[in-house]
Amino acid sequence: MTGRDGGMGRREAARRVAQAAMATAAVGVGTFGFLGRRSASAAAPEVRDFRVAGEPQRAVAARGADPADNVRRAVAALGGMEHFVRRGDVVLVKPNVGWDRIPEQAANTDPVVVAELVRLCRGAGAARVVVADVSCNDPGRCFARSGILAAAQGAGAEVLDARRLEMVPAALSGAASGMEVIAPLLAATRVVNVPVAKHHSLSRATVGMKNWFGVLNRGRNRLHQDIDRSIAELASLFRPTLTVVDATRVLLANGPQGGSLDDVRAVEAVCVGTDPVLCDAWGAVQLGLAPRELGFLAEAERRGLGRSDPSLVRELGRT
Numbered sequence: 285m286t287g288r289d290g291g292m293g294r295r296e297a298a299r300r301v302a303q304a305a306m307a308t309a310a311v312g313v314g315t316f317g318f319l320g321r322r323s324a325s326a327a328a329p330e331v332r333d334f335r336v337a338g339e340p341q342r343a344v345a346a347r348g349a350d351p352a353d354n355v356r357r358a359v360a361a362l363g364g365m366e367h368f369v370r371r372g373d374v375v376l377v378k379p380n381v382g383w384d385r386i387p388e389q390a391a392n393t394d395p396v397v398v399a400e401l402v403r404l405c406r407g408a409g410a411a412r413v414v415v416a417d418v419s420c421n422d423p424g425r426c427f428a429r430s431g432i433l434a435a436a437q438g439a440g441a442e443v444l445d446a447r448r449l450e451m452v453p454a455a456l457s458g459a460a461s462g463m464e465v466i467a468p469l470l471a472a473t474r475v476v477n478v479p480v481a482k483h484h485s486l487s488r489a490t491v492g493m494k495n496w497f498g499v500l501n502r503g504r505n506r507l508h509q510d511i512d513r514s515i516a517e518l519a520s521l522f523r524p525t526l527t528v529v530d531a532t533r534v535l536l537a538n539g540p541q542g543g544s545l546d547d548v549r550a551v552e553a554v555c556v557g558t559d560p561v562l563c564d565a566w567g568a569v570q571l572g573l574a575p576r577e578l579g580f581l582a583e584a585e586r587r588g589l590g591r592s593d594p595s596l597v598r599e600l601g602r603t
Contacts, residue, residue, distance in 0.1 A: 328455045329454060330455045331470065331522060334474055334525045335525060335558065339368075339558050341559035341562065342557060342558055342596075343596070343597045344362055344556055344600060345358060345600065346361075346553065346603075347600070347602040348552060348602050351396040351530070351554060352397070352399070353603060354397075354554040355397055355528065358556035359404060359526075361598065361600060362557075362558070364408075365405060369404075370408070374412045374471060374474070375473070375474045375476060376416065376476070377398060377414065377478060378416065378417060378469075379392070379397075380417065380479050380480050381393065381423075382417070382498065382541075383420060383421050383430075385429065386431070387431050388548065389542050389545065389548065390482060390542060390547075391541055392480060393478050394532040395430060395432045395435035397528065397554060398415060398432050398435055399436055401478060401528060402415065402436055402439035406439070413442070414442045414444060415432065415444070416444040416449060418466065418497075418498045419498075423447055424445060449468070450467040451501055452467045452470055454470065459506065459509075459510065462503070463501075464501065469522075475525055476526045477522075477528070478530060479491050479495035479529060480530045482539045482542070483535050486508060487580055488573060489578055491568065493515045493584060496521075499522070511580070512578075512583050513583055515583070516587055519560055520589060527555075527556070527559075529555040529563050529564070529566060530554060531554065532550070532554070533548050534570050535548055536549055536572065553570065559591060561581060562590050562591050562596055565592040568581070569594045575592045575593075575594060
């Protein structure tokens with residue numbers, strides 16, 4: 285219906301606003317939208333493989349009371365950040381900042397771990413380091429209360445939460461087919477995936493491969509319908525330069541959001557690797573789980589994405 289001036293009438297305008305609101309709500313409970321989106325009609329680009337060419341699949345874990353020192357020692361044991369990040373690189377650091385929680389609740393990646401990775405990337409000559417994630421709770425509160433906003437900015441990163449991120453088309457397959465990704469993922473030349481190891485009510489554990497949910501927005505809730513397969517599919521689509529598993533504190537129950545400090549255990553460890561399956565297997569052990577019992581690990585290994593034997597992780601010991 286149009287008004288007398290040829291424009292849209294009030295009733296029709298109200299109907300369309302209501303439809304748009306319903307469509308936004310259908311994206312998924314708790315997932316916030318974005319300010320800008322490119323037209324989906326543009327040709328969807330492939331997500332590049334961010335791995336260092338010829339780099340073997342391996343992982344190193346370090347333990348100690350200082351999370352930053354754990355990161356430095358584990359990265360150094362792999363050859364140093366200069367081996368993975370070169371001068372002029374644009375680096376996306378992708379932590380888990382899903383929840384309106386403080387660091388002690390272990391629902392998000394530890395801010396000290398994130399900040400140290402930013403410093404190492406900057407020290408290796410990165411031209412730009414972006415820290416970004418799609419939060420499930422209010423994005424401003426998630427980034428602020430997690431401590432990641434202040435820590436990452438203080439280390440020299442540009443921090444983008446869902447209010448400032450642009451969604452762009454990408455050539456995705458499987459359950460993620462047709463979804464959009466955050467623009468910094470396609471703009472990056474290197475990617476560091478930085479999950480926290482914690483319990484998940486559906487997959488039993490969420491570590492690095494599950495952390496890729498946070499580069500998607502609209503429609504990502506449908507990935508929970510067959511979560512083990514979906515996690516493995518995402519791991520085949522997104523190939524990071526490094527996976528850094530934060531086990532400074534781990535959430536043992538009531539994940540992924542948590543809340544009670546009684547569910548948290550201090551492990552004081554970090555695992556850094558180029559094998560995302562191995563890193564996730566190590567993370568599962570920190571949660572008291574046997575990797576062989578986790579369906580997404582078996583599926584990822586079956587697809588040739590890595591190895592799920594945590595004994596292959598080189599342990600540096602405790603400082």
